């Protein structure tokens with residue numbers, strides 16, 4: 001957990017340990033399987049079944065998962081990927097590291113996620129992948145994005161780091177793209193401390209990803225490198241935590257839904273802010289509840305609102321910094337992403353957050369209107 005979480009009465013995020021976390025981590029430790037091991041295999045089986053996905057690969061973190069997805073797709077220096085201008089910048093950062101140009105598209109002002117038309121506007125002959133980021137657990141409208149990718153022969157990667165348990169048209173996010181990724185960071189819906197997952201139904205992509213995950217080595221033959229891979233592996237200790245977390249995924253999901261409904265109920269009535277709207281036919285499991293503050297109602301600005309809440313013991317986070325404000329991207333303005341980056345405030349969201357605490361957060365926030 002970020003240390004800041006400890007210093008607030010109501011942290012922004014908090015992992016939920018309701019089950020056998022300690023026992024399984026201790027089991028792994030005592031078994032001496034602390035790098036790879038049986039918990040990794042079990043965690044992969046659990047997640048494959050949950051996602052109804054043919055291949056899942058547990059990896060060190062969600063950023064490594066994206067890196068691995070890029071390698072599996074054969075992306076290389078000089079290629080371009082399209083990714084949204086509002087969202088966590090992991091895909092864009094990894095692209096830059098690999099010499100790939102991240103091309104940003106603006107997002108829908110209602111859902112805060114990319115739409116097919118936004119993507120279409122920035123495609124070029126060099127586009128080799130579309131990275132759909134399901135920001136805050138809200139889901140991009142995937143059908144038109146997948147259709148666009150298919151029409152142009154461009155694979156879609158879903159960055160579902162924030163969207164475990166979210167659905168669109170009844171299907172789980174992170175199972176629709178050619179190859180998709182998740183994060184199990186401490187703040188995420190279920191956690192392995194640091195951790196991530198690559199999910200695909202494509203045998204060839206899975207095979208390539210498996211090779212790149214572990215220095216191009218095949219299990220059957222030691223020190224025989226087939227591709228210039230990396231070490232993206234998840235440890236057995238991480239997976240032990242993940243297996244215990246997964247045993248409670250339904251309860252965690254239920255409680256996160258309660259938290260979102262409670263916020264929706266209370267924030268719906270507060271003038272001067274808008275909540276993220278869900279895409280048509282989607283059923284998101286919101287990972288972090290965000291509100292878009294209206295400048296005329298919060299003239300002190302989002303960051304002062306955040307500071308005032310911190311003084312009351314409530315931790316919040318700003319919206320994602322848009323690429324136009326990140327020096328190394330050297331980007332132009334993106335009107336929607338820039339506004340979201342400036343005015344979104346993300347509120348405490350975790351499974352054990354009590355309704356009384358949500359009421360307190362909402363009350364404190366409402367007292368800051370017209371302040």
Ligand SMILES: Cc1ncc(COP(=O)(O)O)c(C=O)c1O
Nearest residue numbers: 061062063088090161183184185
């Ligand atoms: C959308 C998104 N993608 C990727 C990542 C990277 O995941 P990790 O922190 O596990 O590397 C995150 C992490 O917060 C994320 O929110």
